[in-house]
Amino acid sequence: MNxxxxxxxxxxxxxxxIYAVSLLARERAARRRLxxxxxxxxxxxxxxxxxRRPRRGVELRExxxxxxxxxxxxxxxxxxxx
Amino acid sequence: xxxxxxxxxxxxxxxxxxxxxxxxxxVVATVWLGLWVTPPDRxxxxxxxxxxxxxxxxWVMYIAYGIAFLSSLLYLWPRTRALAxxxxxxxxxxxxxxxxxxxxxxxxxxGRPTWGVWWTWDPLxxxxxxxxVLYLGYLAVRQIPGEREARARRSAIxxxxxxxxxxxxxxxxxxxxxxxxxxxxxxxxTGKTYVHGSMAWTLLLSFVALxxxxxxxxxxxxxxxxxxxxxxxxxxxxxxxxxxxEAGGVPARGEEPAGADLVGAAAGVPDPGARGPGAGR
Numbered sequence: 001m002n003x004x005x006x007x008x009x010x011x012x013x014x015x016x017x018i019y020a021v022s023l024l025a026r027e028r029a030a031r032r033r034l035x036x037x038x039x040x041x042x043x044x045x046x047x048x049x050x051x052r053r054p055r056r057g058v059e060l061r062e063x064x065x066x067x068x069x070x071x072x073x074x075x076x077x078x079x080x081x082x
Numbered sequence: 083x084x085x086x087x088x089x090x091x092x093x094x095x096x097x098x099x100x101x102x103x104x105x106x107x108x109v110v111a112t113v114w115l116g117l118w119v120t121p122p123d124r125x126x127x128x129x130x131x132x133x134x135x136x137x138x139x140x141w142v143m144y145i146a147y148g149i150a151f152l153s154s155l156l157y158l159w160p161r162t163r164a165l166a167x168x169x170x171x172x173x174x175x176x177x178x179x180x181x182x183x184x185x186x187x188x189x190x191x192x193g194r195p196t197w198g199v200w201w202t203w204d205p206l207x208x209x210x211x212x213x214x215v216l217y218l219g220y221l222a223v224r225q226i227p228g229e230r231e232a233r234a235r236r237s238a239i240x241x242x243x244x245x246x247x248x249x250x251x252x253x254x255x256x257x258x259x260x261x262x263x264x265x266x267x268x269x270x271x272t273g274k275t276y277v278h279g280s281m282a283w284t285l286l287l288s289f290v291a292l293x294x295x296x297x298x299x300x301x302x303x304x305x306x307x308x309x310x311x312x313x314x315x316x317x318x319x320x321x322x323x324x325x326x327x328e329a330g331g332v333p334a335r336g337e338e339p340a341g342a343d344l345v346g347a348a349a350g351v352p353d354p355g356a357r358g359p360g361a362g363r
Contacts, residue, residue: 008132008191009113012139012184016295019180023302030309034316 094301102298108291112138115284123281129195130281136188138288139181142296146178147217147248149300154241157234165311168234171241172224173303175217177296182214197261205254206262213251216244230314 031037116134123130153171156162189207190200201207223240226233255264256271268275277285 002128002195004191004195005117005128005131008135008188009117011191012135012188013109013113015180015184015187016299020295020299020302023299023306027302027306027309030306030313034309034313036309 098298098301101294101301105291105294105298108287108294112284112288112291115280115287120280120284126196129192132188132192134284134288136185136192137285138292139188140185141289142292143178143181143185143213144248144252145293145296146174146181146300147213147245150174150178150241151245151248154238154245157238158242165230165234168237169304169307169311170300171238172221173300173307175220175241176303177299179214179217179221180299181296182210182217186210186214202261204261205258206251206260209247209251209254213244213247216247220244230311 112134116131120131120134122128126133150171153167153174157164157167157171186207189210193202194200220237220240224233224237226236228236254260255262264271275282
């Protein structure tokens with residue numbers, strides 16, 4: 001063949017591959033920021049670290065609402081974050 | 083994919099995986115058939131192998147902008163108005179821009195040995211380049227700060243304006259003198275198809291494979307948009323909760339309030355006015 005054909009396939013499919021991987025990485029990062037399971041599957045194990053992690057700000061909202069924080073009584077004052 | 087689908091969903095993920103796998107298998111088969119099985123063309127020689135990629139990419143470009151156009155219409159139509167349509171339009175346009183860029187690049191790689199130039203101001207090439215710029219502009223419009231509904235409305239209008247160029251691109255080879263060849267399959271003027279046998283099947287496979295790839299990319303991009311909307315809402319909630327916490331009790335000295343990093347990130351959200359009173363810390 002000639003270099004043009006190979007270049008066309010590498011550029012075309014390579015770009016699509018990079019874009020696909022970047023989408024997956026961005027989606028994973030967004031899920032992590034929101035405290036959602038990194039794998040959006042109904043079969044994800046409930047004890048998965050990502051699935052178990054509370055959403056960010058839950059503690060803050062609970063504190064604002066005067067509720068307990070992480071199972072510990074709020075009466076002791078602001079708790080150190082785990 | 084349902085435009086109303088959220089960012090999660092187990093069944094949706096399983097379908098997506100199958101879709102992605104089918105697309106990948108289709109692309110691998112296209113590469114194998116296109117590079118090693120099909121014969122060289124009588125006139126173009128081995129350069130014809132690039133045409134198992136370039137027209138399929140251009141086809142996906144049309145589909146992507148078509149879906150963005152329809153989604154924008156559905157958003158603007160009062161009876162079907164939903165932010166999901168706006169997300170779908172944005173997602174499809176971004177994927178469309180990637181495919182438009184690739185249409186231009188792969189076309190240029192084919193044009194250099196065929197026409198002797200990397201670029202020429204041919205009507206088809208020029209209108210396609212304009213399409214690329216128009217949808218880049220559309221993506222920029224989506225980033226302009228404002229209230230979520232207002233942003234969606236202005237984006238939908240921008241999508242309708244940008245779409246005007248799509249039929250111009252398609253018919254430019256018929257309306258004006260063009261270096262670019264008219265459609266090889268089902269030429270609208272002659273009604274003939276100029277590709278046969280293994281070449282035709284490989285061309286058809288490339289169209290199917292890249293359409294599947296597009297669907298997979300669109301679904302993931304849509305999910306990302308849904309997560310971004312969720313995050314934006316989360317940032318607003320956190321800002322309000324933070325203010326309430328400040329009013330109700332001062333955090334321990336040196337303690338970083340939970341979620342402060344996300345609130346900080348919310349400062350970058352293009353709607354600072356919606357963060358609640360006194361948000362500017």
